[in-house]
Amino acid sequence: MTAPGRRSSTFTRLLRHGFTDATSAERLLDSAELAPVRNDPVLLEALGATADPDLALRGLVRLLEAQPSPAARRQLLDTVIAAKPLRDRLLGVLGASAALGEHLARHAADWQALAGYEPRDLHPGVAEFERCLAGADDPVTLRVAYRRCLLSIAARDVCGTTDVAQAAAELADLATATLRAALRIAGAAAPEDAALCRLAVIAMGKCGGHELNYVSDVDVIFVGEAVDGADENKALQAATRLASHMMRICSETTVEGSIWPVDANLRPEGRNGPLVRTLSSHVAYYQRWAKTWEFQALLKARPVAGDAELGEEYIAALAPLVWQAAERENFVADVQKMRRRVVENIPAAEVERELKLAPGGLRDVEFAVQLLQLVHGRADASLRSGTTLDALRALAAGGYVGxxxxxxxxxxxxxxxxxxxxxxxxxxxRTHLVPEGEADQRRLGRSLGLRTDPVGELNREWKRHAAVVRRLHEKLFYRPLLDAVAQLAPGEARLSTEAARERLVALGYADPAAALRHLEALASGVTRKAAIQRTLLPVLLGWFADSADPDAGLLNFRKVSDALGKTPWYLRLLRDEGAAAQNLARVLSAGRLAPDLLMRAPEAVALLGDGDGGGLEPRGRAHLEQEILAAVGRAGSAEQAVTAARGVRRRELFRTAAADIVGSYGTEDRPAEADQGALVDRVGAAVSDLTAATLAGTLRAVVRDTWGDELPTRFAVIGMGRFGGHELGYGSDADVLFVHEPREGVDEREAAAAATRVVSEMRRLLQIPSADPPLLIDADLRPEGKSGPLARSLKSYGAYYRRWSLVWESQALLRAEPVAGDADLGRRFVELVDPLRYPARGLDEDAVREIRRLKARMESERLPRGVDPKLHAKLGPGGLSDVEWTVQLLQMRHGAEHGALRTTRTREALAAAREAGLISAEDAAILDEAWVLATRVRNAVMLVRGRAGDTFPSDVRELAAVGRYLGYGPGHVGDMLDAYRRTTRRARTVVDELFYGA
Structure with missing residues (x-):
């Protein structure tokens, strides 16, 4: 026995070298087998470098015990100590694999298989493995020879001499050699069968893809043909016997265990189909009956054993069918559904440990790569690899994946x-479950080079990589572009000149020659940018054609692409980010406003994606005001400040317009929004909030440049009309009032002069010429109209309204709401005007008659000549004016007694009147529908023409674009106009009754 002091020292050294059972390890080191080297530090250090030093030491002792003589034992020890390459390989295997340790204990001389590998021999192929298996003439010797070869692969793997992809390829080559050896043994056992037939073995799955696991089923398909002059039925029966025997040789368990199961269930009809078919039978099945997943499986097919010529004929016959599979109806959806079904079938107790099938597992990578291959590989032969990593690199090189x-x-x-x-x-x-035991996880972590905290590091790295896989799988596997590309015919996907010209004509492009020039400019060349464009354009052409003006959509796309051509994220966004490409196609072909905004701020394309760019959800007033005020604070002058504010406004107008277009058009995955009122409300609120934030920024810039931190008078901007009602359209002016209140100790004339100067400067700054949509401030609703002062004090407003206010001014004040400046002053202005707009006793008949007279006068004076009144969205019968004046009359009559009517918003007030019983639910619905439709028509005209208008365009293409926005497809413009007339006619009937008392 070892002395206690020495034992303690050895015990500590063992723990330091990674042993977990130092007591047992110390005892093994004291054994007779290791006596010659027990004190050699080289051995201890080498053991400590293994995945499991305890397991490696036990395996070494068992191997020494199995040696046939003391001389053989001494030879092994001397070689281990003297030869570092062998020492690392042998101990590395013993520390990582208990099963191979047992093999070495049974076959004590096989350790010498690890001693002969020099650098030039590190990556053996099928031929080298066949030589190693050549002497195996029965299943038992084949298993032993197979394990000996496996031992050498594992040794290179655990020592890092080969990487995981090379090890997987070597395992596939070893499987190929083993299948050939097994078929040779089967043929030798039944030479009469071998003489009757030609038999080819086709590897599928991981073996076919050169990416086999250590323990895995080897998936195969068998093809048989009769030799010349032989009966086909007898030949197929002979081939079936040979195939069955070959499978048994590999799959059956003997004293040496089994090699691996050979699985032929990927064959046509699966287990119910014949094991061996002729080539013509295979082709007929795949042409008529095969399911989507069967073509996906054929991606990895390659001949590995038997008749090589027949195997190549099989691949040549079926490969074209593989690359046509993506054209099948619902192909992409079927592949996606199959992946989801795999996940759903994982036992709940295993899903958190499942390395292969669970979300974020290996299957996610494989399915994503295979789907991209099948969709894009039709037109790009460089993608047609059965090996996952090779295919992934090809997808990246071709621009299909970032x-x-x-x-x-x-x-x-x-x-x-x-x-x-x-x-x-x-x-x-065979397992794909991460072990739960700490000792197993420790060995696993150490085998991967994680030594500081093997268990913790393993789990962190595993979860990190799984999260990456899950994220990218969702991004690539469910990419909307895939389904669109899959639906293209092969010629369309290639974008050849002739095919493109024919398709452009078929899709309705008015100038196919110009369109072809755009395509050539975008997609020619060998750059990565051109490669991605070639993937995008065939799909975009179809999406542009879904609009009223596909030529404009393509032209605008070229302009945006030229502007962002050197920006690396642009094309990646369109290829990868959700519905970004389809959203862009919709936006660029929907009219002039959104493309014009985008041309002046091309980086706003990022808003069309689903990522961190912000998406299409409008920003609230507080967020916008904060951003604009921050930009104003950084600007050096008031002019620069307003330029910065306009930049924010431009981007946000684009966001709002794009969201409106996408919501109106819809996509295959996301139908158009059913609630058109919600779309209108969203646009109105977004544009109103943006206008308010812009005015707040302009006010801040003016005050800062002239007075510094504080204006001599409190100052507020009151929104009126559609602005106060949160109902601004893209081309609406901003109706406002300006109110101020002198600060303590400030003369009223000084305060009034300061307020007037603020208003004048704000108007000047906002009227500086710009390519952006104008923001016009209209203060004509102020007391005394154009003749009155631009800004009044709160006291002056009170005096005017008490003495001179007319009924139309009370009506206009129904929309009054503070939008910028001093919040407290704005609140007190509202308190001042509430009694006027919601009179305690309602309206007398004289006031009602005056309101009706004013409305009739407005319509007769303002309705443009030559315009069909029934198609005028603002002043026509049943249009905006009809609905709004009717609602406002109800508010003024009943607002004092019904608090819910006290709102600046038309639709809210209408709903409140319905709830209060002042209007029937049916009539309220009719008015609401007409108001929403008329508002959408005005928004559509601005989006399509790029300038405001209240009537339907006369230009045929523009009218069709308005129809597309309103949900009417090609050829249905007449239906749109009929529907508009019908809706407004019903609304006018309600207005006649409620407003005019008819």
């Missing part, structure tokens, strides 16, 4: 495959 995404996906795939390999290597058992 280079960063591809690199991250490859890193994650390699890590997860390495985990899978090391888990299986331990017991040579």
């Amino acid at each position: 280079r960063v995404d591809a690199a991250q996906l490859e890193d994650a795939y390699r890590f997860l495959r390495s985990m899978e390999h090391r888990i299986q290597l331990h017991r040579l058992r």
Whole structure:
């Protein structure tokens, strides 16, 4: 026995070298087998470098015990101590694989298979493995020879001499050699069968893809043909016997265990189909009956054994069918559904440990890559690889996947495959579950090079890579562009000149020659940008054609692409981010306003994606005001400040317009919004909030440049009309009043002069010529109209309204709401005007008659000549004016007694009147529908023409574009106009009754 003092020292050294059971390890080191080297520090250090030093030491002792003589034992020890390459390989295997340790204990001389590998021999192929298996003439010797070859692959793997992809390829080559050896043994056992037939073995799955696991089913398909002159039925029966025998040789368990199961269930009809078919039978099945997943499986098919010529004929016959599979109806949806079904079938108790099938697992990588291959590989032969990593690199090189995404996906795939390999290597058992035991996780982590905190680091790295896979799988596998590309005919997907010209004509492009020039400019060349454009354009052409003006959509796309051509994120966004490409196509072909805004701020394309760019959800007033005030604070002058505010306004107008267009048009995945009122409310609130924030920024700039921190008088901007009602359209003026109140100690004349100067400067700054949509301030609703002062004090407003206010002014004040400046002053202004707009006793008949007279006068004076009144959205019968004046009359009559009527918003007031019983639910619905429709018509005209208008355009293409926005497809413009007349006619009937008392 070792002395206690020495034992303690050795015990400590063992713990330091990674042993967990130092007591047992110390006892083994004191055994007779290790006596010659027990004190050699080289051995202890080498053991400590393994995945499991305890397991490696036990395996070494068992191997020494199995040596046939003391001389053989001494030879092994001397070689281990003297030869570092062998020492690392042998101990590395013993520390990672209990199963291979047992093999070495049974076959004590096989350790010498690890001693002969020099650098030039590190990556053996099928031929080298066939030589190693050449002497195996029965199933038992084949298993032994197979394990000996496996031992050498594992040694290179655990020592890092090969990477995970090379190890997987070597395992596939070893499987190929083993299948050939097994078929040779089967043929030797039944030479009469071998003489009757030609039999080809086609590898599928991971073996076919050169990415096999240590322990996995080897998926195969068999093809048989009769030799010349032989009966076909007898030949197929002979081929079936040979195939069955070959499968048994590999799959059956003997004293040496089994090799691996050979699985032929991927064949036509699965288990119910014949094991061997002729080539013509295979082709007929795939042409008529095969399901989508069967073509996906054929991606990895390659001949590996038997008749090589027949195997190549099989691949040549079926490959074209594989690359046509994406044209099948619902192809992309079927593949996606199959992946979801796999996840759903994982036992709940295993899903958190499942390395292969769970979300974020290996199957996510494989399915994403295969789907991209099948969709894009029709037109790009460079993608047609059966090996996942090779295909992923080809997808990245071709621009179908971002280079960063591809690199991250490859890193994650390699890590997860390495985990899978090391888990299986331990017991040579087929499993994809991460072990739960701490000792197993510790060995696994150390085998992957994680030494500081093996268990913790393993779980962190595993979860990190799984999260990357899950994110990128969702991004790539469910990419909307995929389904659109899959629906293209092969010629369309290639964008050849002739095919493109024919397609452009068929899609309705008015000038196919100009369109072809745009396509040539965008997609020619060998750059990565051109490659991505070639992927995008065939789909975009169809999306542009879904609009009223596809030529304009394509032209606008070229302009945006030219403007952002050197911006790396632009094309990546369209290729990768959700519905960004389809959203852009809709926006660019919907009219002039949104494209014009985008041309002046091309970076706003980022808003069309689903990522961190902000999306299409409008920003609230507080957020906008904060951003604009911050920009104003950074600006050097008032002019620069307003320029900065206009930049924010431009971007946000684009966001609002794009959201409106996308919501109106819809997509296949997201139908147009059913609630048209919600679309109108969203636009009105967004434009109103943006206008308020812009005015707040302009006010801040004026005050800062002239007075510094504080104006001599409190100052507020009151929104009126549609502005106060949160109902601004894209082309609406901003109706406002300006109110001020002198600060303590400030002369009223000084205060009035300061307020007037503020208003004048604000108007000047906002009227500086710009390419952006104008923001016009209209103060004509102020007391005395154009003849009155631009700004009044609160006291002056009170005096005017008490003495001179007319009924139309009370009506106008129904929309009054503070929008910028001093909030307290704004609140007190509202308190001042509330009694006027909601009179305590309602309206007398004289006031009602005056309101009716004013409305009739307005319509007769303002309705443009030559315009069909029934199609005028603002002043026509049943239009905006009819509905709004009717609602406002109800508010003035009943607002004092019904608090819910006290709102500046038309639709809210209408709903409140319905709830109060002042209007029937049916009549309220009729008025609401007409108001929403008329508002949408005005918004549509501005979006399509780029300038405001209250009537339907006369230009045929513009009228069709308005129809498309309102949900009417090609050829249905007449239906749109009929529907508008019908809706407004019903509304006018209600107005006649409620407003005119008819």
